[in-house]
Amino acid sequence: xxxxxxxDFLKNIIGKPVIVKLTSSIEYKGILxxxxxxxxxxxxxxxxxxxxxxxxxxxxxxxxxxxxxxxxPQKKRNLQDL
Amino acid sequence: xxxxxxxDFLKNIIGKPVIVKLTSSIEYKGILxxxxxxxxxxxxxxxxxxxxxxxxxxxxxxxxxxxxxxxxPQKKRNLQDL
Amino acid sequence: xxxxxxxDFLKNIIGKPVIVKLTSSIEYKGILxxxxxxxxxxxxxxxxxxxxxxxxxxxxxxxxxxxxxxxxPQKKRNLQDL
Amino acid sequence: xxxxxxxDFLKNIIGKPVIVKLTSSIEYKGILxxxxxxxxxxxxxxxxxxxxxxxxxxxxxxxxxxxxxxxxPQKKRNLQDL
Amino acid sequence: xxxxxxxDFLKNIIGKPVIVKLTSSIEYKGILxxxxxxxxxxxxxxxxxxxxxxxxxxxxxxxxxxxxxxxxPQKKRNLQDL
Amino acid sequence: xxxxxxxDFLKNIIGKPVIVKLTSSIEYKGILxxxxxxxxxxxxxxxxxxxxxxxxxxxxxxxxxxxxxxxxPQKKRNLQDL
Amino acid sequence: xxxxxxxDFLKNIIGKPVIVKLTSSIEYKGILxxxxxxxxxxxxxxxxxxxxxxxxxxxxxxxxxxxxxxxxPQKKRNLQDL
Numbered sequence: 200x201x202x203x204x205x206x207d208f209l210k211n212i213i214g215k216p217v218i219v220k221l222t223s224s225i226e227y228k229g230i231l232x233x234x235x236x237x238x239x240x241x242x243x244x245x246x247x248x249x250x251x252x253x254x255x256x257x258x259x260x261x262x263x264x265x266x267x268x269x270x271x272p273q274k275k276r277n278l279q280d281l
Numbered sequence: 282x283x284x285x286x287x288x289d290f291l292k293n294i295i296g297k298p299v300i301v302k303l304t305s306s307i308e309y310k311g312i313l314x315x316x317x318x319x320x321x322x323x324x325x326x327x328x329x330x331x332x333x334x335x336x337x338x339x340x341x342x343x344x345x346x347x348x349x350x351x352x353x354p355q356k357k358r359n360l361q362d363l
Numbered sequence: 364x365x366x367x368x369x370x371d372f373l374k375n376i377i378g379k380p381v382i383v384k385l386t387s388s389i390e391y392k393g394i395l396x397x398x399x400x401x402x403x404x405x406x407x408x409x410x411x412x413x414x415x416x417x418x419x420x421x422x423x424x425x426x427x428x429x430x431x432x433x434x435x436p437q438k439k440r441n442l443q444d445l
Numbered sequence: 446x447x448x449x450x451x452x453d454f455l456k457n458i459i460g461k462p463v464i465v466k467l468t469s470s471i472e473y474k475g476i477l478x479x480x481x482x483x484x485x486x487x488x489x490x491x492x493x494x495x496x497x498x499x500x501x502x503x504x505x506x507x508x509x510x511x512x513x514x515x516x517x518p519q520k521k522r523n524l525q526d527l
Numbered sequence: 528x529x530x531x532x533x534x535d536f537l538k539n540i541i542g543k544p545v546i547v548k549l550t551s552s553i554e555y556k557g558i559l560x561x562x563x564x565x566x567x568x569x570x571x572x573x574x575x576x577x578x579x580x581x582x583x584x585x586x587x588x589x590x591x592x593x594x595x596x597x598x599x600p601q602k603k604r605n606l607q608d609l
Numbered sequence: 610x611x612x613x614x615x616x617d618f619l620k621n622i623i624g625k626p627v628i629v630k631l632t633s634s635i636e637y638k639g640i641l642x643x644x645x646x647x648x649x650x651x652x653x654x655x656x657x658x659x660x661x662x663x664x665x666x667x668x669x670x671x672x673x674x675x676x677x678x679x680x681x682p683q684k685k686r687n688l689q690d691l
Numbered sequence: 692x693x694x695x696x697x698x699d700f701l702k703n704i705i706g707k708p709v710i711v712k713l714t715s716s717i718e719y720k721g722i723l724x725x726x727x728x729x730x731x732x733x734x735x736x737x738x739x740x741x742x743x744x745x746x747x748x749x750x751x752x753x754x755x756x757x758x759x760x761x762x763x764p765q766k767k768r769n770l771q772d773l
Contacts, residue, residue: 205567205589208560212587221350222551222594223304232290238567238591239287239320259294261287261352263320264591266304268549271588303432305386314372321369321402341376343369343434345402348386387468396454403451403484423458424517425451427484427510430468467678469632478618485615485648505622506681507615509648509674512632533731533753536724540751550715550758566731566755592755596713599752631760633714642700649697649730669704670763671697673730673756676714 209234209270216273217242221266225249228273229260238264246279253279291316291352298355299324303348307331310355311342320346328361335361373398373434380437381406385430389413392437393424402428410443417443455480455516462519463488467512471495474519475506484510492525499525537562537598544601545570549594553577556601557588566592574607581607619644619680626683627652631676635659638683639670648674656689663689701726701762708765709734713758717741720765721752730756738771745771 212231219227219240229245240262247255256279294313301309301322311327322344329337338361376395383391383404393409404426411419420443458477465473465486475491486508493501502525540559547555547568557573568590575583584607622641629637629650639655650672657665666689704723711719711732721737732754739747748771 204561204563205569206563208569208587208589233286235286235288241287241290257353258356259290259354261290263346263349263351265347265593266350267591268594269588269590271585274586315368317368317370323369323372339435340438341372341436343372345428345431345433347429348432397450399450399452405451405454421517422520423454424515425454426515427513429511430514479614481614481616487615487618503681504684505618506679507618508679509677511675512678532725532727533733534727536733536751536753593757595755596758597752597754599749602750643696645696645698651697651700667763668766669700670761671700672761673759675757676760 206236212270212272216276218271218273219262220268220270221262222268223266227260227262228276229257231270232259235264238267240264240267240270244278288318294352294354298358299352300355301344301352302350303344304350305348309342309344310358311339313352314341317346320349322346322349322352326360370400376434376436380440381434382437383426383434384432385426386432387430391424391426392440393421395434396423399428402431404428404431404434408442452482458516458518462522464517464519465508466514466516467508468514469512473506473508474522475503477516478505481510484513486510486513486516490524534564540598540600544604545598546601547590547598548596549590550596551594555588555590556604557585559598560587563592566595568592568595568598572606616646622680622682626686628681628683629672630678630680631672632678633676637670637672638686639667641680642669645674648677650674650677650680654688698728704762704764708768710763710765711754712760712762713754714760715758719752719754720768721749723762724751727756730759732756732759732762736770 213233215231217231226248227242227245228248229242232241232243234240242260245257245260246253295315297313299313308330309324309327310330311324314323314325316322324342327339327342328335377397379395381395390412391406391409392412393406396405396407398404406424409421409424410417459479461477463477472494473488473491474494475488478487478489480486488506491503491506492499541561543559545559554576555570555573556576557570560569560571562568570588573585573588574581623643625641627641636658637652637655638658639652642651642653644650652670655667655670656663705725707723709723711734718740719734719737720740721734724733724735726732734752737749737752738745
């Protein structure tokens, strides 16, 4: 995926499933709804994974940018049941 | 819930029950009264939960933005008694 | 208490008793004299509480904003004697 | 002491004895010579106190703002001898 | 490699294999797709290495700048299989 | 020493022996060559002291501002031999 | 070496061997290629030293500024072999 800047990279994957890893090694898997210049991120149909364990589901979640470690497209989504 | 930017996302849920999780894993559940660009948040009828334990009630509380980890709408509110 | 923004919320409680909780779980209870956009706070007739223990009294105290965790109105003030 | 803003509060006590507490629980007691918008502080005739123990004297000391926790007027000064 | 400024240095290695070391001693090895002034970095064909152990592969990954420790060109790429 | 602002205070001691204490309790004793608004400091004929032990000498050293804890004039300089 | 400001000090040593110490007590010894206002630093022929042990060599390395602790000219360079 060629993008001129990292924010282009992120805009290219809006509406797609992503994994958002936070500095505290917690992961959120969901549909990237939108994000802003501070890397604040809104996810839809989000799952919370802590140390590889599925923990929680959120219809919508707003994650504050300064905790974001990396964002990567999620190849295959197999949704979890609570 | 489709929003153009994360702050739109948050504006959409003003007046509604939310869960505000802080980086120190403390949660505040209350009505999202208002917030600003720094993610400073005012909650009304707020409950303080620490490691899953209900601890405290606040009629109004102002939470400084830089401690905010995520914000998510609260599905069902069952208010606690102190 | 309806306020358009968190700073309105705080302005509404100037001159009133508040609890200022800091990220280090120290609390200052006093009259909110004034504050600024960085959340620097001046309290009058302030009491210092550490882990629920009353520790100190200050006629005036200036608290630097970046240590502030939350601010909430104090329902009933029962002043401590040193 | 009524002041419109925290920095007015601090200007009111320039030239007076203060206690400057730092986030590392070290205290500096001295005459508040001057300070700036970043909370950088210059003290004169300063004493260094670590966990309640008098440690050091400085004719002049410049303390960088981001380590400042709070500033409060010092009621009575009883100067220490090294 | 002579460059007038560090960002020139980084622009010179866009499209080339690099090692991105993060403050948490995790390394990402991949093709430097793009980066911005905040040191936000997009890598393609990225490998995640933790304490010298290959852990994961990402077709594309966006790494937030404030966790970056250093970036250096990767001499020889021997791609890992998951 | 009366100065209108902390940076005046520091300018007054340029060319003089100072002690620069860092947040990590390491001290640098040397001649204050220059400094800037970010508290970046250049010292000449600098000595490195760690927990009261003389460790190292530097003809010139540039110390990044955000690690600076305090700066104070050094009364008497007794230079160490490596 | 007289310089009007710390950044002049650093510009004076571009092209010369330096030691860059990071807040995590890791040192990089190399030729200072260039640096910018954020203290981002590019080194050439760089060696990585961890707790006094030579660890690695990099033809070019970009080090992010916020991890820099100090920079000092390196008196004598005795290059290491991997």
